[in-house]
Every structure is written in C-alpha cells, then in structure tokens.
Amino acid sequence: MDKLLTLDQTKVFADGRSIFSANHIEIPMNGMIALVGPNGAGKTTLLRLIHGLIKPDAGSCVSPFDKHESALVLHYTPMLKASVREHLKLLRDTNIAVSDADIDQALARVGLSHLANNPAQKLSAGERQKLCFARARLQNPKLVMLDEPTANLDPNASDDVEAMMTQLAQESKVVIFASHNMAQVQRLANTVLFMQDGQILEIATPEQFFKNPQSKEATKFLAREFIAQ
C-alpha cells in the first residue's frame, strides 16, 4: 500500500515545548483516515504539518503529494467581509485557474447557489462549512484534510458534511479528518490514527481500534468518549 506520510525522527516545538514527535511512522494511504484523540493530542499539528503550514523543527515529514495537491479545511474559518462568490474567486489569486462556471458548479454542488451574492459573514455554521468544502473542491486537490469538520453543527448539517466527505472519497481523493465523534469515525473511516500527547500511538482499522485497542491510552480514551457520547 502507498504511503500517505512518512515521519522520521520528526519533532515540532511551540513556545519551547514539544507538541508533536514521531520516531519512525508510516501512514498508509487508505481511503478516509480519521485522526482521533483528546484535545491537545497533536491532531491539528499533524494536519498543518502534512499541509506544509508548519515545518518540523527536527527530522523529516515526507508526503508523495506536491505542495499544491492538498487542501486544508480548518476547524474554524473566519469569513471575510465579502460575498460567498468572492470567497471562491479568491482562489484566482493562487495558482489555480478558476472560471465563473467552475464557481457556479462548486456552489451548486454544495447547495449554496441561492446564496452566492450574500455576505459570507451572515452564513450559518453549516453553510460556512459547505462554502469551505466548495473552496477545497475548487482547489482540485488529491488530498483533502478536514479539522473537526462537523464540530458545532446540528445533525442535519453534519449529515450534509458527511455526505460531502464521502463524495470526496468516492472521487478517489484521500481524505483525512480529525474528529471527536466516534460514531462518525466508525461510519466513515477506513483507517484510524490515535494520538495523545503529540504522539501517534496507534494506526488501525476502525474494527481493530474500537474492538481491541492496542494501547492503554486508547482504551481509556474510548471508555471516556463512549461514556460521554
């Protein structure tokens, strides 16, 4: 199986403390990959590392994807004082050729055509997330990363977002998403990465991970999560 990422002696520091480290880890490229773990586990740091937003302070982080082949949808994307359409036109300032027809099509796919000329700051949380998906899709990436894509969304909006994630995976795009929703991870993921204290402790299929977690940290985490949910 191809490797999505090879981490070798990788370390990331912030404010003088280690926030991510990996001795030697190879992450397989296998459909939809879920990053799970408690807050502060390093999930967002790993996504930022893969996307190239940050560079490791030590060691290496090697991905087969080119710099412009990945798209990252952040946990929270603040909207500009601009229309929904302008948020997509913004991509013309990157290296991406985006026509008006592409924008119309992207908006139609996420069901935002009727709001194209509305101010993006007045969108609901779910609509904002759809706009971010439309923008990610317009970047035509091979790898799409989503940081807690359904956090703070109501069940209907969550279903819409999950459907879009599935659609991306069906288009042969590699999708990595961080999530605290274990039911969602079970529904969508082909591979689960469990992280804690800035380290990847487990890489498994959902069946293995949820039925027979290998680390005691994962066992504790799952017990807490399932009690909470």
Added chain:
Amino acid sequence: MYQAFVDAFSLLAQLDSAIIRIVLTSIQVSLTALILGTLIGLPLGAWLATEEFAGKKVAIVILNSLMGVPTVIVGVLVYLILSRSGPFGEWGWLFTVKGMIVAQFFITTPLIAALSRQILEDSWRVHREPFMALRLPTLARLKWLIWDCRFSLTIAILAGFARAISEVGAVMIVGGNIDRVTRTMTTAIALETSKGDLALALSLGIVLLGIVLLANIFIFVVRQIAERRYG
C-alpha cells in the same frame, strides 16, 4: 463679533470668487496628497502588519512617531529639499501647489500607514491561518486583507484628510501663501485674522468645518450601510 459672523455668511452667500479659489486650492492640495498618501500608506501599513522581519518593532515605533511630527517641521524639511540649493531645487516646485502636495504627502502618509497597520494587524491575526492554508501569495494576502478591512480603513483615510486639510504650518512654509496661487483656507485664515479681516477668516473657517463635517458624514453613512450589509 456678531457683525463678523454676519459679514462671513454674507461673503459665503455671495459666492465670493476669492473664497472659491482658496477653497478649491485647499481641496486640490489636500485631496491629491491624500490619494498619494493612501496609495503608499495603505500597502505600507498592510506590509508592516503581515510581514515578519528584523527591526519590525523599531519600524513601527518610528512610523508611529512620524504621525505626531509637527507639520512645521515637515514644512521646513520639504522647503530644504525643494529650495534652489536643495537636491530637488531644479524642479522649481517651491512656492507652488506641487510643493504643497509634496509636504502634505509626507504628513498624511505616515498617519495613514500607522493607523492602517493597527487595523490590519488585528484582522491579520484572524485571517493569517486561513490565508496561509489557501497558499495565497503575499500580494494577494495584502489585497484581501485590505479588502476585508475596507470600511474600517476609511477612518484612517479620513484622519489623513482631516490632518491635511486643517494643517497650516507646512503649506505656509512650502507654499508661501501667495494670493491666487498657493493660498489655502488655513493660510488665508491665519493671514486674514492677523490683518483683522475677521469676516473672510470666519467664512473660510465655516467652509473648512463644513468640508470636514461632510467628509465625516460620508464615512459614517458608508460604514452604516456596510455594517448593515456585512454584519
């Protein structure tokens, strides 16, 4: 005093040609300086807000200090630069409208740049990560940041206009307050008051206040409309 006000309004009602010429010269000088100051000051402020480089804090302190430099000091420096023995003496811009625009450009630019930097820096903290995630190039980041803050930035531009149109020191020194050539509202007010022609001084003062008030109303209305539309 009452008579002076009556005479001032009478002059305004008659649309006195001397007053009109002075007002137009003032607006020409200040608006041109403002446009040039905005074209340079806004990108400079945006660049300072978004880029990290050695000495950035020193640059910000210097820029903030330049906001408060007395206009007479700017006037003297521009006078020296444009005087016959100065580096740009051969241009012959001393005691001309062009020279006054140069002086006011150096007054408005630091003010607009410093205020813009502050406004844009706050917005940059919010949009930095998404812009980087989209891999927007530097110029595009500056463009979209300025676009996002366009309504707040009107305050910086308004402040630049108010400082330019109301300053007297620099235009007096560089322009020379020459009748029908470089006389502006502020230099005329200073001159006419010292001559005792309070009616003309007051009428120009009323016009000056009116222009500043109109500019403020315009900006206020624009911001209100924008806030209603964009939240």
